[in-house]
Amino acid sequence: QVQLVESGGGLVQAGGSLRLSCAASGRTFSNLAMGWFRQAPGKEREFVAAISWSGDSTNAANSVKGRFTISRDNAKNTVILQMNSLKPEDTAVYYCAAASLTLRVIKGQCDYWGQGTQVTVSS
Numbered sequence: 448q449v450q451l452v453e454s455g456g457g458l459v460q461a462g463g464s465l466r467l468s469c470a471a472s473g474r475t476f477s478n479l480a481m482g483w484f485r486q487a488p489g490k491e492r493e494f495v496a497a498i499s500w501s502g503d504s505t506n507a508a509n510s511v512k513g514r515f516t517i518s519r520d521n522a523k524n525t526v527i528l529q530m531n532s533l534k535p536e537d538t539a540v541y542y543c544a545a546a547s548l549t550l551r552v553i554k555g556q557c558d559y560w561g562q563g564t565q566v567t568v569s570s
Contacts, residue, residue, distance in 0.1 A: 449473040449559040451543045456564030459533055463568070467528040469543030469561060477521040479559075482552035483528045485539035485566075495541070496528060497552040506553055511537075533568045541566050 455467040469481070482497035496507040496517040505517050516529045526543060541564050544557035551557065 449476070449479065449545055451545060451559055451561035453541065453543045453561045453564040456541060456566045458567045458569065461533060461535055461568055461570050463533050464529070464531045465533065465566060467530065467541055467543075467564060467566070469526040469528075471524045471526070471545065476524040479545040479547065480549040480552045481517075481519060481526040482544050482546075482557065483517060483526075484542045484544060484555065485537075486542070486563075487536075487539040490539075492542070492555070494553060494555060497549050498526065499549045504549060506549070530566070533566075535568045535570045537566060538568050539566060540564065 450472045452470045459465050480499050483495040484492050485495050486492040498505045498517045498519050502519050514532045519526045543561040545559040546552045546557045
């Protein structure tokens, strides 16, 4: 089992930045691909970004490319989502997730999910 706990959400003005963190415990973190998803009110959950177990490969949704960066620190069992140039349409609950393969993360076929952290971007 893996437990994932997100932090770092909050209220920010458009154009601002936030840094989300996901702390993992339990199963060996460095063996897992990790990702971030988000769900806005009334909308389906959508993929945001993924990172391979080694950190050598990353993927991001077109809507956040160039603005969001995913990274990981296997020594600290942590995944980071750095969000810059935030827009009101980025408002959502952001979830951290993990799977054995990066492709499974991208497809949303994750074995472990966090509880989520709210991000609100005001115009």
